[in-house]
Amino acid sequence: MKTDFxxxxxxxxxxxxxxFKLVLGTCPTLALTTLxxxxxxxxxxxxxxxxxxNVFISLLRxxxxxxxxIPAFVLIIATFVTIVRLVLDKFLPSIYESLGLYLPLIVVNxxxxxxxxxxxxxxxxxxxxxxxxxxxxxxxLALTLMGAFREILGAGSVFGVKLWDFKIxxxxxxxxxxxxxxxxxxxxxxxxYTLHTKHKIKAYRLKTAETAQTQTAEEV
Amino acid sequence: MKxxxxxxxxxxxxxxxxxxxxxxxxxxxxILNDVLSVPQEERLNRAVMKVYxxxxxxTAKEIDPARVAEDLGSVDEYYAFTDEGFSYELFKSTGSNxxxxxxxxxxxxxxxxxxxxxxxKKAVLDSYEKQTLMSSFGEEFFDRYTSLTKDQxxxxxxxxxxxxxxxxxxxxxxxxxxxxxxxxTRSSNAxxxxxxxxxxxxxxxxx
Numbered sequence: 373m374k375t376d377f378x379x380x381x382x383x384x385x386x387x388x389x390x391x392f393k394l395v396l397g398t399c400p401t402l403a404l405t406t407l408x409x410x411x412x413x414x415x416x417x418x419x420x421x422x423x424x425x426n427v428f429i430s431l432l433r434x435x436x437x438x439x440x441x442i443p444a445f446v447l448i449i450a451t452f453v454t455i456v457r458l459v460l461d462k463f464l465p466s467i468y469e470s471l472g473l474y475l476p477l478i479v480v481n482x483x484x485x486x487x488x489x490x491x492x493x494x495x496x497x498x499x500x501x502x503x504x505x506x507x508x509x510x511x512x513l514a515l516t517l518m519g520a521f522r523e524i525l526g527a528g529s530v531f532g533v534k535l536w537d538f539k540i541x542x543x544x545x546x547x548x549x550x551x552x553x554x555x556x557x558x559x560x561x562x563x564x565y566t567l568h569t570k571h572k573i574k575a576y577r578l579k580t581a582e583t584a585q586t587q588t589a590e591e592v
Numbered sequence: 593m594k595x596x597x598x599x600x601x602x603x604x605x606x607x608x609x610x611x612x613x614x615x616x617x618x619x620x621x622x623i624l625n626d627v628l629s630v631p632q633e634e635r636l637n638r639a640v641m642k643v644y645x646x647x648x649x650x651t652a653k654e655i656d657p658a659r660v661a662e663d664l665g666s667v668d669e670y671y672a673f674t675d676e677g678f679s680y681e682l683f684k685s686t687g688s689n690x691x692x693x694x695x696x697x698x699x700x701x702x703x704x705x706x707x708x709x710x711x712x713k714k715a716v717l718d719s720y721e722k723q724t725l726m727s728s729f730g731e732e733f734f735d736r737y738t739s740l741t742k743d744q745x746x747x748x749x750x751x752x753x754x755x756x757x758x759x760x761x762x763x764x765x766x767x768x769x770x771x772x773x774x775x776x777t778r779s780s781n782a783x784x785x786x787x788x789x790x791x792x793x794x795x796x797x798x799x
Contacts, residue, residue: 432613436609437602437605437606437609440606440609440610443610444609444610447610447617448613448617450617454621455620455621455624455628458624458629459628461628461630462629462630
């Protein structure tokens with residue numbers, strides 16, 4: 373079966389965006405989006421784990437018995453999370469410190485286990501790698517957008533660059549995280565609904581035009 | 593069950609597959625841990641940079657267990673270095689008796705003049721256990737440890753711990769205390785103890 377990479381990409385970033393559409397990985401989303409840089413760091417770490425664990429699980433999908441698939445998946449995911457921790461601690465200690473406890477908690481991130489269970493265990497390694505990549509990009513974009521929004525309003529800066537002295541501290545607080553998350557889900561839902569509706573109308577018009585053409589041709 | 597049948601059961605296959613995956617993952621991690629682990633010198637350098645603000649060559653010193661006030665916490669690491677004519681001692685200490693008996697680990701830098709400890713130059717948070725509110729304590733909280741004068745320190749200072757007094761937000765239940773660092777929660781008890789254990793180590797019994 374031919375892999376539809378365009379669909380995988382659209383699913384990961386927009387149609388099934390893990391943060392705004394599937395509402396997965398909410399814990400790091402709420403806790404780490406005080407800064408845009410945290411979003412990029414966490415997103416990159418999750419993307420790496422998603423790609424590697426998806427590929428590994430996909431390769432072993434015919435070997436792992438169904439009854440022990442969850443512990444096997446968790447074992448594989450935990451290994452790659454440990455590798456991410458080692459890499460960040462060695463090369464990017466500041467990001468390692470700022471992500472803190474949320475880095476080992478990637479092991480229990482619903483996005484990774486959900487993709488392993490619903491995609492990687494049923495598809496080939498290439499498609500699984502693509503799924504991991506685009507789901508990771510979707511997650512990174514979501515966290516970075518939320519982080520930038522909260523950093524601009526809550527700290528008056530973006531990516532650590534000071535913009536102005538004005539700040540609304542509510543957006544840097546936990547309550548602000550929930551508010552921002554809800555706001556982004558609503559905006560994202562509206563945009564994706566509008567795009568979906570436009571796409572459906574376009575497809576309907578095309579189909580109607582085709583039917584009309586066929587009828588005209590038959591009449592002639 | 594016959595021996596041959598055991599090897600054909602699904603349970604046996606599950607155990608073997610999980611075992612093999614575990615071995616594979618352990619092997620991978622063992623190799624990568626060797627390649628990616630951060631050496632102790634590098635960790636020390638990072639700690640010195642974090643606490644002192646610039647890179648200097650520090651030497652590890654042996655911890656004397658007899659000087660550690662174990663009821664307050666522990667001294668985990670102990671280093672010394674000299675810079676611009678002054679001597680410094682750097683401690684990594686863990687203070688106990690925090691919220692839900694949790695701990696707070698801090699880096700404490702002690703400055704020496706003429707061979708005598710004169711001030712807490714810097715106190716930096718390293719990690720904490722069960723003290724969720726510690727993350728909301730800003731730099732000003734830790735800077736208060738460095739605000740005491742040489743005479744106050746020589747008098748023998750322990751930072752007060754105990755239940756917070758609502759009236760003036762200071763701590764009143766401590767013993768052997770002359771000065772207090774106030775705090776709003778029990779979490780600051782553990783932070784105070786992390787500093788106290790170092791002060792006791794440096795100046796000895798203050799009672």
